Amino acid sequence: MISCRAIVPAELERVTAWIVSEPVGWIPADRYLAELAENMYRPEWTWIAEVGDRVVGRALWWGPRDSAYPVALDCLDVDPAVGERATVAAELIRAGLAGFPQPVQYAIKAAGGWRDDPATSAAVGWRRAAAHAAGLTREVERLQFEWVPADGVPAATGVLRFAEASDEEFLAVFARIAEGSLDAHTRASLAAKGVDATARGEMDFYLGAPGRREWWRLAYTGEGEVAGMAIPSATPYSVNVGYLGVIPEFRGRGYVDEVLAEITRIHAAGGASRITATTDVGNAPMAAAFRRAGYRNTEIRINLSNDLNS
Structure with missing residues (x-):
């Protein structure tokens, strides 16, 4: 027995x-x-x-x-x-x-x-x-990535300008980025809760994470339009990429590389010896962006949960 x-x-x-x-x-x-x-x-x-x-x-x-x-x-x-x-x-x-x-x-x-x-x-x-x-029974397979200083710190190109912003401004951009997202968690949340609750839930998650709120940046084009955002964050074990995205009308222009580079620069400037990141196996564009930025795939994570309405 x-x-x-x-x-x-x-x-x-x-x-x-x-x-x-x-x-x-x-x-x-x-x-x-x-x-x-x-x-x-x-x-x-x-x-x-x-x-x-x-x-x-x-x-x-x-x-x-x-x-x-x-x-x-x-x-x-x-x-x-x-x-x-x-x-x-x-x-x-x-x-x-x-x-x-x-x-x-x-x-x-x-x-x-x-x-x-x-x-x-x-x-x-x-x-x-x-x-x-x-x-x-809710299953998502994810790729774990890692960056170390030997992988190189990307130089700022000036293609996008990055600046701090209010919680209200970030919340609005969370909602925009959720549109057409390839992230399984975001897609499930949109279907179950709608865009406003999804944006609020994602923002609250990062506000509660060990990372610092002052790291957060909105990304602006040369014309001053909001193109996306960069949220460097952390876990109890290391700093991480956290959340990044480009709003729908600016996708396909390579801006994701600029946003990821900004996150890497912020953590590198803070003395990070290691930056971790994850993305769904099904989010091929994001995985490709990590690889272009020098992040290396270190493992696969098969995530299983009972959060069927998230």
Whole structure:
């Protein structure tokens, strides 16, 4: 009989002793303990599956240090000796979800071309099946990119002018950029909530992110027309590209390269040793822009969530 439950603090060693042997991203003991000290992992968010007194699976949920509930499943693994790993993993996810009233996300991290490698494909496959079975059925595959100083800081060309602006001005541009977006999250939100709520939700997300509001810039043409915006931002781990876009009537002119370059310059000027970025696999133009700017694809993330109305 397999049972699933959250641990108590005295059981931390039972969790940290776990090693994932498959070729997918996972959380090692040192990182888990470091972020446990920061309140981003917690015993009550750390779930194990047991057979008798033997741990046969674990699910590590993560959240911001001041959050009442977790927002992401960071690491999921089940001992292959139990047989049907996806079934046990689904039970682990369901057990956690029962106590979480807000939508969550599970990102399976793998190397590019994971479908062509049998071991990686299998590792992704049973985890993906478990997530779907547990209700994390909204799926988007995303490309993770990275820039480091050796990749070069782009020079300003003067094609666009960048300036700070008010929240009201940014909100209006968020709404314009949402039109015709190739981003899966934005498209789903537009269908469910409409443009105004989508713009407000995206802006509120970045206002609440660890990045600084004073980094934000609107992009203007030489004639003074608003062409788009650049929002350098951050996660708890590094600065990132955050949000960028060009409004519909100015698309197709190469302005996305100028906007991305401005974000890179802002972070580089702040001494960034690493800038991360993500985009959907289906957003080929944005992926191409990252590559032109010297950003390198470091991994694939299969994002699964139960936020079906976002």
